[in-house]
Amino acid sequence: MEIVVKGRNTEIADRFRNHVEDKLAKIEQFAPRAQRVEVELTHERNPRQADQAEKIEITVRDKGPVIRAEAKASDRYGAFDIASGKLLERLRRSRDRRKNHHRYATPAPVDEAPVATSEETSQDQMPERPVPPTEPGQSVEAQLGDSPVIVRQKLHEARPMTVDQALYEMELVGHPFFLFIDDETGQPCVVYHRHGWTYGVIRLNTVVAGTDTTNHVPEQVTAGANG
Template identity: 70%
Template structure:
């Protein structure tokens, strides 16, 4: 299992990197087929957010759904402990679901957005006025709206058709409030999202044009 630890707006010490690797050994108990784990430590420099200035995001990639957890705290060790707690719970949930509902293994890439998808520059066109759309899965393109400070970031994801039930399951695994997918029955672009309590909503798009 490959473990990638990186920092954003902060340096990752060898001591903390070793601590992360020790913590992640627990993952193999729940996800023995995990191929790679990405861990990102982000520092928020705003003094007003000192209590949550350190954010940890952990993403597990294997032959099944992507599983992600994130948490914030005043120090990186505390954030890691919180994120690991969420991650282990989601791994347990995924393991239990496989026992109850065995499914054919497939590769799925979640259509989810993270704060990085909105705030972090990835690629800037040579001409700020040039409007481009990403054409390769994983590619991200940023454009500036005229002379304004507004920057629009577009990223292309691969979509694997699935049921609403599977989309809800994968939304829970990545820990986001919504999840974009293609319905495998209607072929419609859809989004599932949390409403309140244990209720969810589904937004469907009629993509027929003409």
């Protein structure tokens, strides 16, 4: 298993690198097929954010779903310990799921959220799009026009999956949303956290230029949806 440690806006000392490698050796107990573990340390230079100056993101690349955890703290060792704790818990859950051959527990009711049509989005408000990445796993950062806004894009490989599997993989990476392709409809979809333990789904229809989008975007609001 390869462990890669890299820094953004900071240098990685050998002492910290050794600490990371020693602690992440436990990964093989939960994911013996893990091929690569990426650890990225980002230092925030803004003194107003000193209590969260060090951000750690850990990503495990296996033959199954990507598993990720991140944390922030005032020092890198504290941030790493928090992130690694989250990661090992997610790895344990993933291992137990495979071992028991059980499907992911049925989540709370899923609400379908409405999708904005082209009439609801003014082209004048759309920013200039930076050149997207072309290789899976590649990240590209670019300044948005003349503004100080930096847009970071990353390309991921996607395989069709069910909503159930998408919710499971969203929990593994610890994100509030997860983009995927529905294997039944072929639609790009997003699952996301709503209130408490409920979830939502946003679905997109492919619209051909020049057609009336109101004929292609189905009504997707269910009763009581307020997210």
